[in-house]
Amino acid sequence: MKTEPWIEDCDPLKPYYGKLSNQEYTNISKIFTLWINHHNHIDPSVIHKNKKLNLLDYSNKYNGKCSQDLYQLLCESLKQTDGYLYWLPINSIKNKNTFSAYSPAMIAKTPIKTRYLDYASRSFLQMQNGGYAIIESNLNFIALVADGYYMQVALDPSFMNDQFQKYLDSWNEIENNLDETTAQWLSQAYYVDMNDVRDGLLLLEMDENSLEKYTYSLKDMKKVVIHALSESVSNYWPELALNWLQKKPEYLDSDVLYWIENLIKDKNKYSQKVRHLAIKIRKDFLEISALKRI
Incomplete structure (x- = not known):
């Protein structure tokens, strides 16, 4: 296990590590294993079973404030709630959680603010496997970000409105927005069986x-x-x-x-x-x- 000082002073997420209670860590670990594990997408059958909506957004390098328009919309929609965001590196090996190899665990806990997506993109957390998961504490959404490519979100339908509709439709544009290889394996995230x-x-x-x-x-x-x-x-x-x-x-x-x-x-x-x-x-x-x- 890698112990401190694994968190470098220049890491934008440094102030947000080591903030979880033991119970929070246990709960978030279970949620991560169910929804993300070692995949580069969220399993659509899990989304369907848990009655969430399957949204997709492509990285927007022209948005200087936030590279994922959908994340910005989520922050705006949830700004009046009492939730937090948990940020975790994605795994490269099934059932071998990258975040658990560090002490404190490589899980950042932040408020629901737009700027933290940029923090995560520049963090050591992102460098582990090129992407990260975001879990909202009330499970209003669970997200997986393949940094620089796309963001997939399982959203509670109670938050659905016309602004989110385009992210349901984004699945029809995979081949126009991603390279052939990425598009091919991301298509697995849309179709259930x-x-x-x-x-x-x-x-x-x-x-x-x-x-x-x-x-x-x-x-x-x-x-x-x-x-x-x-x-x-x-x-x-x-x-x-x-x-x-x-x-x-x-x-x-x-x-x-x-x-x-x-x-x-x-x-x-x-x-x-x-x-x-x-x-x-x-x-x-x-x-x-x-x-x-x-």
Whole structure:
């Protein structure tokens, strides 16, 4: 174990190390292992299971104040909360936490302020493996930053608004913003069990007679429906998903409704036909939900 003085005087994060209680260290270690571990992205299945939104931002070298516009927006959105940020180096080896090899642990605890992203980018923490994780103390967001390339964020949906929408759509621009190799392995951070999703998309195209030949779970098909509803390149898959939901309303819940409402809001990407269908499905769902509460 590397002990002091491993923290150099010139390290911008020096004042923020050694601030964790034993309980904080235990909790943050568990969260890091679940969400990050040795990956260069956050596992999309973990994001889905924990009901977070999967956002992506590309590094902006032209923003002199903050190289990640999304991080700046997060700080603005959370500035009135009582949270802190924990900064940890990403691992290169599974289940071998880089931060635990140092004493005090290489975990910085800071207020939620824009300037700390720049501090982290110039720190010894970043130099370990070229990136770092950010964990908000109330788990409103967990982020992974590949410094100079991108920032992936698992965001609590209660903070979602129109300003964050572009970071949901950023997944469609991976190949335009990153080199081929980086784009290829980052695509793993978007698709949940992609083979199953692709198979499921084929089910959306089948008629009732053909569909009876296949066995599928409610959980898996909800995943497929959400994937289809989030497709913004064309209207084809969203329309199929909406038609499916009309025939099988048991697949409609609050998670699916969230994506339907996103579709309704976006007048530029979806046709009037698709949006009207989405509005009708939402109306029917809300009316049925209201009757159940009586």
